[in-house]
Amino acid sequence: MAFHPHKVAEYISSWLNSYADAARFDGFVLGVSGGIDSAVTATLCLMTGKPVYVVDLPIHQNPTELERSKELCVSLSQRFSNMTVLRAPLTEVYEATKAALPDVGDLSQGLALANTRARLRMTFLYAIGAQRRALVVGTGNKIEDFGIGFFTKYGDGGVDVSPIADLMKSEVYVLGRALGVPQSILEAAPTDGLWGDGRNDEDQIGASYAELEIAMTFSEEKGDSNTLEGREKEVYEIYTRLNNANRHKMDPIPVCTIPRD
DSSP, rough: OOOOHHHHHHHHHHHHHHHHHHOOOOOEEEEEOSSSSHHHHHHHHHOSSSSSEEOOOOOOOOHHHHHHHHHHHHHHTTTTTSSEEEEEEOOOHHHHHHHHHHHOSSSHHHHHHHHHHHHHHHHHHHHHHHHHHHBOOOOOOOOOIIIOOOOOOTTOOSSOTTTTTTTHHHHHHHHHTTOOOOOHHHHOOOOOOSSOOOOHHHHHHOOOOHHHHHHHHHHTTTTTTTGHHHHHHOOOHHHHHHHHHHHHHHHHOOOOOOOOO
């Protein structure tokens, strides 16, 4: 099936508008990271014509990520009059949170602290949204949200709406080019920005998004994994391992149902 980026963009922005009207919210709020997903999502929100609050939430952020976020905001402000750029530096808040955590000795706190960054950002986005009657908008794509669960539970996964979660990463890039996202963002290696040491998504996952798309499609089509070999088999094993391990993020919260008898 052909992918028509301008039609998709119009459809998503119309969907966002209708959802906000039905929910009786005035606009949208989202965090920008200097990455393609948040850049495309911000543009789609701005296309609605409703007020959009684009928030920079740095925590020991890589300077190149900050530069790309700034470039995006400048670019969008030249095209849209309904955008307000906000900045909430959270490094001191994060350090205070770290200091308040119990000492666990030599146990690794890496992932716990990375996820804490995402959850602090979510808290601030919801506070800003509540102040302005704005929906918190997610920026996750289909691979992240429904393939390998590459997001923080109640962090960047804590949102009101997910406008691009039915799009593969490759489709997000096509949409980004059509929407005029800055070239620096289109060329940047995808990163969650939670570590501060320059590692990107592929470093963490062990596979590129292009490879994961093939694995996800193969899985959805219920292909026989015994027919795979080499790198394809390796990536498929990465995909299925992460899909299983992160199922708790993607499925509804388990509820203990009490028998009435």
